[in-house]
Amino acid sequence: MKVITAKEFLQEQRNQAEPADASQLDAVVGDIISKVRCSGDDALYSLTEKLDGVRLDEMIVSEAEFVEAQEAVSDAFKAAIQKALENITAFHANQTEQSWFMNQEGGITLGQKVTPIERVGVYIPGGKASYPSSVLMNVIPAKLAGVKEIVMTTPPQPDGKVSPYVLAAAKEAGVDTVYKIGGAQAIAALAYGTETIRKVFKIVGPGNAYVARAKKWVFGDVAIDMIAGPSEICIIADETARPRFVAADLLSQAEHDEAARPLLITTDRQIAEAVQDEMSRQTEQLKRKTIIQESMKLNGRIILTESLSEAFDTANSIAPEHLQLMIREPFENLAKVTNAGAIFLGDYSPEPLGDYLAGPNHTLPTSGTAVFSSPLGVYDFVKKSSVIHYSATALDRVSRDIGSLARAEGLSAHANAIQIRKDEGDA
Ligand SMILES: NC(=O)c1ccc[n+]([C@@H]2O[C@H](COP(=O)([O-])OP(=O)(O)OC[C@H]3O[C@@H](n4cnc5c(N)ncnc54)[C@H](O)[C@@H]3O)[C@@H](O)[C@H]2O)c1
Ligand SMILES: N[C@H](CO)Cc1c[nH]c[nH+]1
Ligand SMILES: [Zn+2]
Incomplete structure (x- = not known):
């Protein structure tokens, strides 16, 4: 990864305008959305054949396919899903909100009535990897909020089926219906409805650039959770950090996507060099080596700072999706973090712990949006009405x-x- 100073990094950020292919992406996504609005199911079938290379007979996952999926996954996977489900439920249960009322003298009652959104659509990515963990992260808070109907949509695999891991997680989490449709076409179907897919009131869940652009496009006609960009990790490391751990954690996010952004901010040049060596060494052992190398080359940076305080200023200006503090006193420095989706403290709280099982949500603000937004939560699945009586x-x-x-x-x-x-x- 390129090694630069904090000043150079911030200049590089300022120079980065809208990506050159943004208007081309808009044209592709705009065309997909209008096809789905005009031709409904027919457009979904033909776009799935064209973009996912799969000729579907039926887009709804059948009960038999759910049974097949349950049989295909191991007991160890089922147990892990159960554990994750318990932890995610326990954490998010703290976010539930009750309606409240206040009485004032002379016969006045004022209040706020909390009502779940009635029907929600969850997008689960499925192009380069399958994400059963994202099923839990998106569905559990919706369930806790009391959403009546949760539908899910995800791209089919080359064999025309949905990953058994994703289906097993969907069953456990309580999804009502799963559609084998991916990309911008899935977002358009959820937003406007087709003969088979009923329009929902809110769309949540991450996805690639086509999915993100489509969510931006339909926003206003339907609610969305956020525009989730490629995964990001930023680690602040001082001289006490362990290079093997730092390297492994950076690589864990680099493997998501060529566009993923692994960043290390360190006060110590020796740590920077040791992490570089470790990353090259560990990458050789990893399955998704090509994606990782591309992500490190395109977006990976090691940022050298003069002081820890400059390291925190730089991290706050990046506002990363995930921030790991691998420094001598992480808790004592927590207050210095003002912008981050999730903050991981110490050597034994690596980012993948949060991705799968700790309990907090892994759908987090990306691309600097942590300056104004929060992780997905129960609050995203309710709306509030004011109540007035005089x-x-x-x-x-x-x-x-x-x-x-x-x-x-x-x-x-x-x-x-x-x-x-x-x-x-x-x-
Ligand atoms: N933030 C999170 O919580 C989180 C969780 C999991 C994954 N992710 C991110 O989600 C993304 C997943 O991306 P993915 O590609 O693996 O899956 P995806 O499901 O988002 O995208 C696959 C779909 O993209 C469409 N597509 C592909 N090429 C196209 C083209 N040329 N024109 C039009 N449409 C096209 C296809 O319809 C396909 O079904 C990654 O960036 C990953 O980092 C984020
Ligand atoms: N790190 C991803 C969000 O950036 C979420 C995820 C799911 N599975 C593994 N990781
Ligand atoms: Zn991850």
Whole structure:
């Protein structure tokens, strides 16, 4: 990976404008969305044949396919899914919100009513790898929020089936229906509906550039969780960090995608060199070597800083999806982190722990959006309504003020709705 100073890195970031292929991506995604809107299921079948190389007879996963999947996965996998499900449920249970009401003198009741979104669509990526863990991370908070119907869509494998791991996780998590459709076409189907796929009210879940662009496109017609970009990891390491661990953790995210971004920020040149060596050595042993090497070359950086404080400033300006603190006193320095999707403290809290099993969500803000957004949670699956009740006496007490405000805005019908009640009370 390229070694640069913090100053050079920040300059490099500023120079990075919109990627050159953005308008081409827009054209491809726009075309897919309009095909799905115009031709519904027919478009889904033909796009799946063209883009995934699979001629589907049926897009809904059948009960027999679920049974086949349960039989295909090992007991060890089932046990691991159970453990992950328990931990994710326990963590997210803390996020549930109740409706609340407050009473004020004179017959006033005010409140906030929390209602689950009725129907949600979950996209699970499936192009380069299959992600049963993402099924749990996206479905469990929706279940805890009380969403009535959860549908899932994911690309078919070359044999026309969905990964048995993904199906087994979907069954465990309580997904209602699974569709074998991927990419922008799946997002369009969830957003606008087709003969088979019913329109949902919110779409959640990560995906590649086509999926992300499609979510941006349909936003407004339907709600979305976020625009999730390629995976990112940023590690702050001081001289106490263990190069073998640092290298392994950087590689763990580099293997997702050529566009993944592994970043190391360190105050120590020797650590930088040792991590470089370790990364080259460990990469040789890994299955997804080509993807890893490409990601390290394109987006991997080792950033040298003068001090730990400069390291934190740099990390905060990156606002990474995952931030690992592999420094002498991680807890004591936690307050210095202002922008990060998830923060991992110490040598024994590697990022994959959070990806699979610790409990917090792994769907996190990427591409710097941690400056304004949060991990996926139960709060993403509810909406709130304000509740207002005034008695006749309570309304009478404020009628003059409302009248003044309404007249100031030139809205006499507003004033009238108040005055008419006052007149009746006075009569
Ligand atoms: N943030 C998270 O929580 C999280 C979790 C898992 C994966 N990820 C990320 O999700 C991404 C998954 O990407 P993926 O590609 O493996 O799976 P994907 O399911 O997102 O994309 C595959 C689909 O892309 C479409 N596609 C491929 N080439 C196309 C083309 N030329 N034109 C139009 N459409 C095309 C196809 O329809 C295909 O079904 C990775 O970047 C990974 O890092 C993120
Ligand atoms: N690290 C990914 C999010 O950036 C999530 C994931 C799923 N499986 C493995 N990793
Ligand atoms: Zn990961």
